[in-house]
Amino acid sequence: MATILVIAEQAHGQLKKATLSALTAAQQLAAKNGGQVHGLVIGPGAAKSAEDLAGYVSTAYSVEGAGFEAALAETHGAAVAEVAKKIGATDVVIAATAYGKDIAPRIAAKLSAGIASDILSVVSANQFKRAMWAGNAIATVEVTTPVKVISVRATEFAAAQKAGSAGKVEALSLTAPAAKTKFVGFQEVKSTRPELTEASAVVSGGRGTKGDFKPIEALADVLNAAVGASRAVVDAGWQPNDLQVGQTGKVVAPKLYIAAGISGAIQHLAGMKGSKTIVAINKDAEAPIFQVADYGLVADLFKALPELTEEVKKLK
Amino acid sequence: MKILVTVKRVEDYESKIKVKPDNSWIVTEGVNYRANPFDEIAVEEALRLRDSNAPSEVVAVSIGTASASTEIRSALAMGADRGILVKQDGFIDSDAVARLLVKVIEKEKPDLVLMGKQAVDVDDNVTGQLLAEYLGYGQATFASKHESLESPEEKAKKPGLKLGADKKTLQVVREVDGGVETLELSLPALVTVDLRLNIPRYASLPNIMKAKKKPIEELAPAALGVDVAAKVKVVRVEAPPARAAGVKVPDVLTLVKKLHEEAKAI
Ligand SMILES: Cc1cc2nc3c(=O)[nH]c(=O)nc-3n(C[C@H](O)[C@H](O)[C@H](O)COP(=O)(O)OP(=O)(O)OC[C@H]3O[C@@H](n4cnc5c(N)ncnc54)[C@H](O)[C@@H]3O)c2cc1C
Ligand SMILES: Nc1ncnc2c1ncn2[C@@H]1O[C@H](COP(=O)(O)O)[C@@H](O)[C@H]1O
Numbered sequence: 001m002a003t004i005l006v007i008a009e010q011a012h013g014q015l016k017k018a019t020l021s022a023l024t025a026a027q028q029l030a031a032k033n034g035g036q037v038h039g040l041v042i043g044p045g046a047a048k049s050a051e052d053l054a055g056y057v058s059t060a061y062s063v064e065g066a067g068f069e070a071a072l073a074e075t076h077g078a079a080v081a082e083v084a085k086k087i088g089a090t091d092v093v094i095a096a097t098a099y100g101k102d103i104a105p106r107i108a109a110k111l112s113a114g115i116a117s118d119i120l121s122v123v124s125a126n127q128f129k130r131a132m133w134a135g136n137a138i139a140t141v142e143v144t145t146p147v148k149v150i151s152v153r154a155t156e157f158a159a160a161q162k163a164g165s166a167g168k169v170e171a172l173s174l175t176a177p178a179a180k181t182k183f184v185g186f187q188e189v190k191s192t193r194p195e196l197t198e199a200s201a202v203v204s205g206g207r208g209t210k211g212d213f214k215p216i217e218a219l220a221d222v223l224n225a226a227v228g229a230s231r232a233v234v235d236a237g238w239q240p241n242d243l244q245v246g247q248t249g250k251v252v253a254p255k256l257y258i259a260a261g262i263s264g265a266i267q268h269l270a271g272m273k274g275s276k277t278i279v280a281i282n283k284d285a286e287a288p289i290f291q292v293a294d295y296g297l298v299a300d301l302f303k304a305l306p307e308l309t310e311e312v313k314k315l316k
Numbered sequence: 317m318k319i320l321v322t323v324k325r326v327e328d329y330e331s332k333i334k335v336k337p338d339n340s341w342i343v344t345e346g347v348n349y350r351a352n353p354f355d356e357i358a359v360e361e362a363l364r365l366r367d368s369n370a371p372s373e374v375v376a377v378s379i380g381t382a383s384a385s386t387e388i389r390s391a392l393a394m395g396a397d398r399g400i401l402v403k404q405d406g407f408i409d410s411d412a413v414a415r416l417l418v419k420v421i422e423k424e425k426p427d428l429v430l431m432g433k434q435a436v437d438v439d440d441n442v443t444g445q446l447l448a449e450y451l452g453y454g455q456a457t458f459a460s461k462h463e464s465l466e467s468p469e470e471k472a473k474k475p476g477l478k479l480g481a482d483k484k485t486l487q488v489v490r491e492v493d494g495g496v497e498t499l500e501l502s503l504p505a506l507v508t509v510d511l512r513l514n515i516p517r518y519a520s521l522p523n524i525m526k527a528k529k530k531p532i533e534e535l536a537p538a539a540l541g542v543d544v545a546a547k548v549k550v551v552r553v554e555a556p557p558a559r560a561a562g563v564k565v566p567d568v569l570t571l572v573k574k575l576h577e578e579a580k581a582i
Contacts (some may be wrong), residue, residue: 004425023531054481058477074454093332097493104442105442106445106446109450114409114411115547117441117442118441130439131439133333136342137333138556139549139550140551141549142551143548179454181456184487186329221580233516234512235512236466241491247436248436277572277581278562293562295562296565297568308568312572312582
């Protein structure tokens with residue numbers, strides 16, 4: 001029988017939204033292979049988040065303690081592989097966040113599993129859809145190994161709902177392998193705005209802002225939106241890397257995506273095409289961004305955005 | 317130190333990518349090819365590390381058809397010292413690539429393996445991590461740096477990866493969700509690079525000429541003893557769903573009205 005192990009991600013004892021999407025993907029997989037869904041959370045605070053995780057799965061395992069403090073791919077990957085073997089997991093599912101992308105292949109290598117990365121949908125028990133060539137093509141891939149590892153594009157799956165009765169909770173004590181990697185530090189990008197991948201609205205700026213993000217931020221604030229950016233902006237050092245939307249940045253799918261001063265390169269579109277409503281503001285009527293925009297406004301962003309901000313304020 | 321850097325031949329991102337009518341793959345006729353952009357960043361970083369830590373050597377490795385020697389040559393023209401081509405016709409999955417690279421690395425014994433974080437054809441983002449686990453190496457994915465691409469450090473072509481004084485460790489700044497993390501790897505180790513690590517150099521004409529004389533060794537998967545049967549097969553390729561065409565609005569007021577009444581987005 002199939003046994004699915006979902007690797008959860010948590011911050012400050014709280015499950016990440018992307019994990020809830022991975023849980024949905026796991027449930028869809030369970031519907032195809034008749035399997036049972038279990039969860040595992042690793043690192044400081046794991047035991048506490050396991051109680052939350054148990055609301056979604058049959059058994060929520062937790063691993064914490066010496067050697068697991070930092071989210072190192074070597075140690076966390078080894079812990080997942082050990083637990084997967086212990087419970088006879090046939091499928092390991094994880095959200096394709098920075099953490100998921102870092103550790104999922106190491107888990108696959110340890111389990112001699114094939115890996116389907118950043119999947120968009122579950123086609124069958126062993127077939128999945130995923131984007132290639134910056135989203136210019138959608139491939140159906142088949143994982144042929146008995147054990148499979150699947151990383152999940154969170155924006156493509158709704159958040160899971162808690163089951164009627166909570167599952168079991170089990171704290172496991174594992175010995176971390178000696179890592180050849182040492183955690184030195186973490187520099188947080190602090191923001192009072194909603195997180196890019198979790199916000200229901202995103203206002204993104206491109207090179208057209210010339211680095212002045214004030215009009216973008218003002219609009220984001222009245223919409224309670226996250227701020228995003230194109231690669232051009234991040235490369236110039238105008239905004240932190242964390243805000244890049246696109247093929248090689250974050251994938252977002254908010255209810256409303258406003259792109260201002262962004263030309264609409266395919267690599268940018270790959271990260272926001274799934275948004276429900278797209279607005280483009282660009283002074284060049286021929287900019288490719290207008291091809292995906294539901295509403296396009298040919299205008300100078302420095303004029304249009306403050307006006308838009310005022311009008312939205314009036315609505316609230 | 318010896319640095320091994322991987323270079324994949326991929327479709328040029330400027331080329332129009334179309335799906336084949338039989339949904340087996342994309343149309344490759346009329347498409348231009350080039351080195352994966354992330355791999356160029358890896359090559360650039362390898363060169364900077366080499367040049368600030370003499371004596372060092374940079375070996376560029378590609379797995380692909382005979383045509384992939386073109387991308388190895390471009391790495392050599394940027395300044396890499398020699399190349400290795402593992403000749404492989406037809407599709408192989410990232411896992412097979414990683415297992416082939418294990419064999420090359422066992423032979424070459426580099427101190428550092430530098431790769432792109434993602435090949436912009438299959439967009440897998442897995443090969444480096446698979447390889448690191450197979451080798452039992454520590455890894456730092458998504459390598460970046462604190463300094464911007466317009467900083468004096470970048471203009472001076474300083475390496476973003478910092479080799480320890482004893483040359484046994486490497487400090488790597490990496491892009492993660494919510495910020496940047498710094499890791500210290502014990503060498504040998506594996507690093508996959510992100511876009512903000514550096515701006516790759518262009519090859520100068522004299523260096524392109526010189527590259528023609530640099531050696532490229534050819535290897536065969538069978539000789540390396542690797543079974544390249546895919547663990548992950550591509551069974552179908554289709555065009556992405558198209559978004560319905562939108563409308564242009566004349567002014568902000570109309571935009572707000574439409575967003576509020578039609579799209580109910582605000
Ligand atoms: C391997 C690879 C990966 C990449 N990954 C990503 C990615 O993840 N995300 C990403 O975004 N890009 C990515 N790119 C880069 C991408 O190809 C484009 O170069 C980038 O998206 C361009 O950013 P931009 O639209 O801000 O700048 P530009 O293309 O320069 O466009 C600026 C736009 O602003 C408009 N404008 C100027 N002034 C004003 C004004 N006052 N008011 C209104 N409009 C104005 C102009 O008309 C223009 O359309 C990647 C590229 C490669 C090669
Ligand atoms: N056939 C190949 N030849 C050389 N390097 C490769 C090959 N396939 C993948 N790689 C390397 O692995 C990285 C990640 O690729 P992927 O995991 O396929 O997205 C790329 O940036 C390359 O450095």
